[in-house]
Amino acid sequence: MKIGLDFDGVIADSLAAKVTAAREMFAVSIPPDLCERKLIMQHQLLTEEQYDEVNRRVFSGRGVAIEEIHQACLYIQILQAHRYNIRVVTSRSNSDRTLACALEWLRVKNQTLKVSGVGYKKSKVDACRGLDVFVDDDLEKLVPLVGTVNHLLLFSSPTNRDHEMPSGIHRVDNWWELYNYIREGGFR
Numbered sequence: 685m686k687i688g689l690d691f692d693g694v695i696a697d698s699l700a701a702k703v704t705a706a707r708e709m710f711a712v713s714i715p716p717d718l719c720e721r722k723l724i725m726q727h728q729l730l731t732e733e734q735y736d737e738v739n740r741r742v743f744s745g746r747g748v749a750i751e752e753i754h755q756a757c758l759y760i761q762i763l764q765a766h767r768y769n770i771r772v773v774t775s776r777s778n779s780d781r782t783l784a785c786a787l788e789w790l791r792v793k794n795q796t797l798k799v800s801g802v803g804y805k806k807s808k809v810d811a812c813r814g815l816d817v818f819v820d821d822d823l824e825k826l827v828p829l830v831g832t833v834n835h836l837l838l839f840s841s842p843t844n845r846d847h848e849m850p851s852g853i854h855r856v857d858n859w860w861e862l863y864n865y866i867r868e869g870g871f872r
C-alpha cells in the first residue's frame with residue numbers, strides 16, 4: 685500500500701506558524717480560519733507584500749519554528765512499522781529553497797521519507813501516480829487527482845472546515861482518524 689502525504693497542513697503546522705509570524709512581524713492577529721491569501725486580502729488583514737514576507741519567513745525556516753501537526757510523526761512511524769510505503773508530495777520546490785527547509789525539518793524529526801517537490805501552484809497528478817492513498821489539506825490539490833489515486837483524503841484545517849466534500853474525497857479530522865481509516869481499510 686503506497687501512501688502519499690502533503691507536507692504543510694498534514695505533517696507540519698505551517699498555518700499556526702503563519703499566524704505567529706504575522707503577530708510578531710506586523711502585530712496582526714489573523715483568525716486561523718482566515719489564514720489564506722484570498723481571505724487575508726478580502727479582510728484587509730495584511731497587504732500582499734506583508735503576506736509574502738510572512739510566507740518567506742515561515743517557509744524559509746528562519747525566524748518561526750513550524751510545529752508538528754498533532755502526532756503526525758508518531759503515526760507515520762507506526763504506519764511504516766506496518767510496512768506501508770509512505771512518501772511526501774509537496775508544492776515546495778528547490779527553486780525557492782523551501783523544499784530544503786522541509787527536508788531539514790523531517791531530518792530533525794528523524795523521519796525517513798521520500799519527498800517530491802512539485803512547485804508552487806503546480807499539479808500533483810504526475811507525482812501522485814501509483815499511490816493508493818493521498819492526503820492533502822487543500823481541496824484544490826485533491827480534486828484533479830480523482831481517477832488517478834483511488835483513495836483521496838482531505839485533512840481538516842481551519843481554512844477547509846466548511847468546504848463541501850465532492851464525491852470521491854473523504855474528510856479526516858486528525859491523525860488518529862487518518863490512521864484508523866487506513867488500518868481499517870475504510871476505502872469505499
Ligand SMILES: [Mg+2]
Pocket residue numbers: 690691692693694820821822
Ligand atoms: Mg498543504
